[in-house]
Amino acid sequence: MLKFDKNDYRREAERFKALGHPTRLWIVRQLADGQEHCVCEFVEAVGVKFATISQHLAILKAAGIIADDKRGKQVFYRLCCPCLLSVLRCVGQAQEG
């Protein structure tokens, strides 16, 4: 077994960590319809403060999972990695071990 080098796994672990929060996972699933969605939609559906949603979106963006597009006063987010859909399906179905 090869030696573990933390740096080789940091970035990838960051992606999983970003998905490892109920609110963020829900956001990603909402975006999985392929459409763009506005920050305000998330705020309303989740029921937390604007700042909190904004912070979650920033984490997903930093992880390279979503991308944003400013149009007028609003900001729209979309999924950037299409293969994430099958990931969500798999992890969602995983059985107890």
Add this chain to the structure above:
Amino acid sequence: MLKFDKNDYRREAERFKALGHPTRLWIVRQLADGQEHCVCEFVEAVGVKFATISQHLAILKAAGIIADDKRGKQVFYRLCCPCLLSVLRCVGQAQEG
């Protein structure tokens, strides 16, 4: 857009969170060869204390990602969800957005 209900996403988010640590992600990748591996192998390769590895393994097990099998004095772990392999591949390849 439907209202968010945290409970619907808790369990699944827990799985992602379990993968969201460099050491745990590395462990899962080691198990991705389909073989069982002993706790002591991980301890040696990662270079942290036994208690720390044991804790990481417990988190992965609680998330339903790995399962264990005690044989004699040793404990062996294996992956329990084969579809995880494609998940790892996808998230590993995800591009910056």
Add this chain to the structure above:
DNA sequence: TGTACATTTCGTAATATAACTAAATGTCTA
């Protein structure tokens, strides 16, 4: 039975995360 070994559990201290309020930024429109 006693001791060594592999692993887990417990208690603790340092660090990271989550959600909030308040303040800052950027964009449209009067």
Add this chain to the structure above:
DNA sequence: TAGACATTTAGTTATATTACGAAATGTACA
């Protein structure tokens, strides 16, 4: 240009995570 609006950033506090050493558990074998 001033004000309203959508969002982000900063600062703060409570809670969670991480890694550790020490103690506990369970198994094998002398």
